[in-house]
Amino acid sequence: MPEFKKRDLSDEAFEMLGEQFKAFSEPMRLKLVYSLMDGEKSVSELVEETGGLQANVSKHLRMLLEAKVVERRKQGLNSFYAIADESVFKLCDLMCNSVEDRLTADLKSFSSSA
Amino acid sequence: MPEFKKRDLSDEAFEMLGEQFKAFSEPMRLKLVYSLMDGEKSVSELVEETGGLQANVSKHLRMLLEAKVVERRKQGLNSFYAIADESVFKLCDLMCNSVEDRLTADLKSFSSSA
DNA sequence: GATATACTTTACTCTATAGTAATGTGATCT
DNA sequence: AGATCACATTACTATAGAGTAAAGTATATC
Numbered sequence: 001m002p003e004f005k006k007r008d009l010s011d012e013a014f015e016m017l018g019e020q021f022k023a024f025s026e027p028m029r030l031k032l033v034y035s036l037m038d039g040e041k042s043v044s045e046l047v048e049e050t051g052g053l054q055a056n057v058s059k060h061l062r063m064l065l066e067a068k069v070v071e072r073r074k075q076g077l078n079s080f081y082a083i084a085d086e087s088v089f090k091l092c093d094l095m096c097n098s099v100e101d102r103l104t105a106d107l108k109s110f111s112s113s114a
Numbered sequence: 115m116p117e118f119k120k121r122d123l124s125d126e127a128f129e130m131l132g133e134q135f136k137a138f139s140e141p142m143r144l145k146l147v148y149s150l151m152d153g154e155k156s157v158s159e160l161v162e163e164t165g166g167l168q169a170n171v172s173k174h175l176r177m178l179l180e181a182k183v184v185e186r187r188k189q190g191l192n193s194f195y196a197i198a199d200e201s202v203f204k205l206c207d208l209m210c211n212s213v214e215d216r217l218t219a220d221l222k223s224f225s226s227s228a
Numbered sequence: 229g230a231t232a233t234a235c236t237t238t239a240c241t242c243t244a245t246a247g248t249a250a251t252g253t254g255a256t257c258t
Numbered sequence: 259a260g261a262t263c264a265c266a267t268t269a270c271t272a273t274a275g276a277g278t279a280a281a282g283t284a285t286a287t288c
Binding site for chain 1: 277286
């Protein structure tokens with residue numbers, strides 16, 4: 001059990017936290033964020049990389065934008081999106097590790113119970 | 115921009131990640147997790163601390179259990195819940211910091227624009 | 229100015245889930 | 259056994275949002 005400094009959180013803070021997590025709760029949005037790890041990309045590029053429909057990608061990007069997970073730069077006909085915050089990288093790293101651990105754990109329990 | 119080691123993630127991994135985040139996407143569940151930071155607690159205690167209805171608390175605890183965020187121990191009439199994994203602490207810490215930063219940033223921009 | 233391009237928004241259907249009340253379940257006590 | 263207690267589940271309503279198709283908007287090109 002690590003030493004954890006507990007903060008006092010208001011109802012508003014819990015709401016904000018929830019909305020932040022919700023931004024990362026859909027596979028499509030995770031794919032978009034993941035794709036943007038390489039750096040700034042246009043919507044067309046993101047559509048191609050994720051394999052989603054353009055309207056759907058656009059909608060999810062809007063949600064990520066409102067959650068301030070990504071930022072947008074318009075240039076000519078294009079909209080370029082990029083990860084807004086360094087903390088997003090940390091977050092993804094942590095979650096990826098967690099999922100990786102769980103996947104390998106599931107794999108182990110599967111093979112040992114077979 | 116930090117050096118970030120990008121993994122290859124499957125569709126299944128994105129789904130798992132999404133479900134993990136979804137577990138943390140509701141204020142009530144965050145309150146429960148937050149409350150459990152102190153250590154193991156019974157449902158009654160959690161009901162009292164969160165101010166929610168028993169049925170609702172119970173349902174959310176079930177979701178957290180299925181997401182393996184918490185674990186359950188039954189003893190007599192009581193069910194005791196506890197944080198399942200150390201990574202939950204790290205995750206909460208990171209997110210709390212992020213929200214804190216954003217709140218203070220909002221506060222600053224509010225007071226400087228007034 | 230008409231047309232094409234890149235993206236956004238709207239309108240729609242469908243599914244998931246939050247909150248609540250009522251009921252069910254299993255352990256404990258008398 | 260019957261009552262009670264702690265919790266879980268079910269049934270219901272209401273709302274959010276995911277995916278899709280169609281229409282809208284703004285910028286560039288001819």
